[in-house]
Amino acid sequence: MATAKDGKGGNRPPLELHVPEPHYRPGDAVDFSHLTIPEAGAQFRPDEVCEAKATHPLCDDLIRVLGDDNKAHGPWDPRLSPDTLRQMLREMALVRAFDTRMYRAQRQGKTSFYMKCTGEEATSISATHALASDDMIFPSYRQQGCLIVRGYSLEEMINQIYSNKGDKLKGRQLPIMYCSKRLSFFTISGNLATQLPQATGFAMASASKGDSRIAATWVGEGSTAEGDFHSALTFATVYNAPVIFNVINNQWAISSFSGFAGGERATFAARAVGYGIAGLRVDGNDALAVYAAERWAADRARSNGGPTLIEHFTYRAEGHSTSDDPTAYRSAEEQGEWPLGDPVNRLKNHLIAIGEWDEERQAAQDAELDVMVKEAQKNAEKNGILGHGLHHPFHTMFEDVFEELPWNLKEQAEQAIRERAIKFPEGRSKS
């Protein structure tokens, strides 16, 4: 192999390959003072139908509403009613209680896998509040908050997580890969960023039919590196599609920090600039700012103003999934030092600051939600847990590959029945 020592290239200087490295590794002291956190309320708010270009200064800014005084500030304050704020707080607390319990269920061996959204609750819950109830959601895998807002039953979620006989996805999908057409929530894929061109296509179809539904999609900052992201943004700008791209920049893609998706050079919101679409960068731990940004984008899309890319700047407070150990690659101090705080606490403190909530009610609500989740879990477990036999009848394995069963699947289904008879000659009541 040629090296500079070989004298190749004469007297030209040797090139250097840059491989990004995060600021902190395990054991490092953490100091986030290099992050620019502007004052809440200091960001201008353009009209929803402005030229895309008018939003571009906001791609390098950070839209914030909740200040250190826990009050709402500036033109992005969505002026939500205390009832709505309390509802949002309740849903965020519910998702957190649900995550805690399901994480434990996985550790207890009741299922194979789970993913929490701790620290990112606002990015799905506030955002979903800003959409119409029939706007189509194309989620990634950490948007359980969207389903909670739209009233999906906890028991159905747990049935899916357990792949049990109550799972309406028939035990086919990895836990948390929910689907609900009734709630306009698209089926979750394990292949990253595929939902982005799909959301664009849905939005294009809605527009071509003169409908009023828009599409909103979510993706992690790491997956913006996929070609699908760029295809989706190209199609969205070409056809001025009524779609919102929510990029959840939670700093980490499993063990790879945002630098491996290009985050060292530019913000993720700034991707909007090159595509000529509206872009907003928002404090993802500020429930009011997230609502305001999403609502702005939804109103823009609905009035034929076209797509918006929103970067939600947040922090993944826990591991990527139950299969991940973040202490192996990042400093444990990061979460505590995160300068944008915790979204649940910030919304709670805001409600307290405006005299609409108190710690006692919060504690009572947490206890109530805990009981509610426990109850749902108990009911779901009547349908079985993973690996304990209470799954869907196994002929369902061959269904839905096609609308009809072709001859080869019929033959293979017969083989599966023969295999069962050999494995369980005594017969088996379950399955």
Next chain:
Amino acid sequence: MSTQTLTAEAPVTEESGEARHMNMIEAINSALDVMLTRDSDVTLLGEDIGYFGGVFRCTAGLQEKHGKTRVFDTPISECGIIGVAVGMGAYGLRPVPEIQFADYIYPGLDQLISEAARLRYRSAGEFIAPMTVRSPFGGGIFGGQTHSQSPESIFTHVCGLKTVIPATPYDAKGLLISCIEDNDPVIFFEPKRIYNGPFDGYYDRPAKNWKGRDDAQVPDGYYKIPLGKARTVTEGDAMTIIAYGTMVHVAESVCREKGVEAEILDLRTLVPLDIEAIEGSVKRTGRCLIVHEATRTSGFGAELSALVTERCFYHLEAPVERVTGFDTPYPHSLEWAYFPGPVRIGEAIDKILSE
């Protein structure tokens, strides 16, 4: 579970209108026109398909007739084209994306394999991908390695996708209408060497057109050919030849010139496969030749050969033979050395008959 679509046939009736001569391009155009007219959810998208009418003219005039939101050009992004079509299907449209050449389909594979083909299964039927991906495929037009490939076995290997390949203008229209009405995602490969006329395998003879052939008499209106039903091209006892697309015509001309009375089966649909027709024919003739233009290793011929061997072994009087393209990229200057033409087919026929 219903078996409706597999057996569904909408035969030519008076409603289908007068039959007239069409080449395969005109037949495909007619199928698209019929479906755009019948179903307001049918939407065509692809590179250069709108105002210009497609690089092979398959969509000529359709944008003008049906409007820009029904037939439109796309960015050069196969991932985007297929991904957007998945989303359109989720909305309730029936998208018919065109991939300009089958060789360009690879950037769209994740959207086809992991998404379109799996939506019904992973959502337990809540979401489907009722799309038909049209794409010209195959060589013989001096297209070099990026305009000549036959990647059908990549798709037949994917559960949840159907793969359809017509060999005549009449079939192209009837099959394409079936594909568009099908609720599963379909790959519809158009053998571009025979767009304008059947091909006998002799590149150095004058090109033929479809004129005067019965299989180029195509009704103007609506009719369907069911997916999963093979066509018997010629009847015969000497052997069964299984082929599809361009190779149907090459095999037919070789048999004619050699005076071999073979039963040639045009599969028309690779998935779902008409296993009954294959089994019935091979059990009767006792000899089987499989012909495709695609590369050999792991080609669809391997699947066919395995199925014939598994199901007809005790009826076989000679080993199953495969005639295929070589396991090389499609070479530009040596195209006709690569192409599984009359010499390669003739040799295989002789070998089978000598057993």
